[in-house]
Structures are given as structure tokens and as C-alpha cells.
Amino acid sequence: RINKKMKINTVVSTLMGVSVLLNAAIAIVGPFFPPEAEKKGVDMKTIGYIFSAYPSAFVIVSLVMPTILHFVNQRVVFVLSAIIYAGSVAGFGSIVFMERNLMIYLGLVFRILQGSSNAALYTTTYSIFSTQYEGGDFMKVNSVFKGTIGGGLLLGLLIGTVLYIIGGYFLPFVVYSTLMLMSIPFVARIIPSKPIENEEEISKLQKSSDKDIEMGESNNSSGSETLSTSSEEDCEITITKSNRINPFKLVWNLLC
Structure with a gap:
């Protein structure tokens, strides 16, 4: 039980860390993108469409x-x-190096990818929480997770502003996307492919099914041997019973 609880807590902590990175990358778009887009001649209406x-x-x-x-x-x-989210964040940071029309088109594409991937991440996160916690525990974890959203937005602006001053528009996007990519191997090992509470039951069922398959194969092999011996005896009986040549019996004997 202790190992199971530690495993669940590790999963939850990992998901909350990912949430901080997600919202940090979201926070830097609002204050930094419009001035850069206006420098390329993009009007506020088009910027609103991109947002x-x-x-x-x-x-x-x-x-x-x-x-x-x-x-x-x-x-x-x-x-x-x-x-996908990390790649789209880095891509959205690179559109300032492109000409106006390409900047608009790719800006729309990257924002769509960000919204789609972020929705998938949040839906999967809530799915994991719902399978591990019930009732009051789920509400506590959910409230803490909501807090990571605000924390990510706050840290994203604070750290992003410093990075923007140091390296311009492109640097904060690259840093956040790099941190996201670096966390993916760890996340891939931690995130369960199925509910943790059912892993032991599933492994037991798999072992029992393997045993049943082995027993079935042994029974089938023994049954096939008895059938082959009985069929051989039947063939010998049909041959010795009569000396008449019957074409149907002859074909049957050849097949046996």
C-alpha cells in the first residue's frame, strides 16, 4: 500500500509540474506577441484571430x-x-523571423496545435486523477492542480520577462519548450497506461490466462494423438473387413 501511494503521489506531482510548464508558456504570448506582430504590419483584428x-x-x-x-x-x-505542445511553442516563438503573411498563417497553425494538445493533456490529467482519487481526496487534488495553473501563469510572466529582456522574443519560447521536451522521458516512465489500482489484478489475470492456454494446448495435443490413433485403427478395420474394391473407401483409406 505504501508503494502504491508513493507511486500515485509521484504521478500527481509530475502532472502538476507539467501543468506549471504549460501555463508558463501560455502566459508569455499575451504581453510579448502583439508588439512583435505590429512591427510586421499585422493589424489588431488579425492578432485577435490568432489569439x-x-x-x-x-x-x-x-x-x-x-x-x-x-x-x-x-x-x-x-x-x-x-x-506537439513543446514543438508548437518553439514554432510560435520563431514566427517573428518570417514575413508578414507567413507569420499570420503559421501563427494560426501553431495556436491551433497549442490549444489541441493542451486540451488533450488536461483531459488525460483529469482522467488519471479520477481513477486514483474519489470524493474529498479528488477535490483536494483538483484544487491543488488548479493552483498550479495560476502558479504557472505567474512564473511564466516573471521568468519570461527576464528572458525577454536578455534574449528578445524568441528566447522565452525556446526555454519553455526545451524544458517541456526534457521532461517528456521522465513523464513517459511515470504516467500509467492504465489505472494503478488495477495493475496487480490485470497481471494476475494475464498469468492465469497464460496457464489456461498452456493447459489447453497440452489437452489439444493429447486429444489429437488419440484421434490419430483411433483414425488409423478405423482405417485398418475398413481394409480388413471386405475384399471388395469400393472407390469411396479407397479414397478414405488413402487420406487416412
């Missing part, structure tokens, strides 16, 4: 993710979403 792409994708993907998690391993969904 709205993120929540639009988030809402749509959040509606379909529960169905997807019924068919796809939650660890796979989480890791792939984290990779």
Missing part, C-alpha cells in the same frame, strides 16, 4: 478527447500531446 484560435481548438478537442481515451492508451496520448 482566438487557441481557445477554439481547446473547446473542440476537449469534447472529443473522452471518446478517444476509451480507445487509445492514456500514456501515448499524454506523451504525444506534450511533444
Whole structure:
């Protein structure tokens, strides 16, 4: 029980750390992107469209993710979403080096990828929490997790401002995306592919099913041997019973 509780706490702590990184990357878009876009001649209306792409994708993907998690391993969904999110954050930081039209198109694409992957990450996180905690414990963990969202937004602005002063617009995005990519191998080992409480039961069922398969194969082999011996005896009996040549019996004897 102690090992199980420690494992669950490790998973929860990891998910909360990822949440801090996610929201830190979200926080730096608002204050830093509009001035850079205006330098390229992008009007405020288009900037608003680019900003709205993120929540639009988030809402749509959040509606379909529960169905997807019924068919796809939650660890796979989480890791792939984290990779996509980290790549889209770095990509959104690089659009300032592009000309106006390409900046607009890629800005929309990267914001859609950010919203979609973030929705997948949050849905998977809540799915993991719901399988490990119930009632009051779930509410406590959920409240702490909500706190990591605010903490990530706060730290993202504070650290992002320092990085922006040091290296300009591109540096904070690269730093946050790099931290996200560095955390993915650890997350892939920690995040369960199935509920932790059911792992022992599933392993027991797999072992018992393997034993049943082995017993079934041994029974089938012994049964096939008895059938072959009985069929050989039947063939010998049909040959010795009559001396008449019957084509049907002859074919049967040849097949036996």
C-alpha cells in the first residue's frame, strides 16, 4: 500500500509540474506577441484571430478527447500531446523571423496545435486523477492542480520577462519548450497506461490466462494423438473387413 501511494503521489506531482510548464508558456504570448506582430504590419483584428484560435481548438478537442481515451492508451496520448505542445511553442516563438503573411498563417497553425494538445493533456490529467482519487481526496487534488495553473501563469510572466529582456522574443519560447521536451522521458516512465489500482489484478489475470492456454494446448495435443490413433485403427478395420474394391473407401483409406 505504501508503494502504491508513493507511486500515485509521484504521478500527481509530475502532472502538476507539467501543468506549471504549460501555463508558463501560455502566459508569455499575451504581453510579448502583439508588439512583435505590429512591427510586421499585422493589424489588431488579425492578432485577435490568432489569439482566438487557441481557445477554439481547446473547446473542440476537449469534447472529443473522452471518446478517444476509451480507445487509445492514456500514456501515448499524454506523451504525444506534450511533444506537439513543446514543438508548437518553439514554432510560435520563431514566427517573428518570417514575413508578414507567413507569420499570420503559421501563427494560426501553431495556436491551433497549442490549444489541441493542451486540451488533450488536461483531459488525460483529469482522467488519471479520477481513477486514483474519489470524493474529498479528488477535490483536494483538483484544487491543488488548479493552483498550479495560476502558479504557472505567474512564473511564466516573471521568468519570461527576464528572458525577454536578455534574449528578445524568441528566447522565452525556446526555454519553455526545451524544458517541456526534457521532461517528456521522465513523464513517459511515470504516467500509467492504465489505472494503478488495477495493475496487480490485470497481471494476475494475464498469468492465469497464460496457464489456461498452456493447459489447453497440452489437452489439444493429447486429444489429437488419440484421434490419430483411433483414425488409423478405423482405417485398418475398413481394409480388413471386405475384399471388395469400393472407390469411396479407397479414397478414405488413402487420406487416412
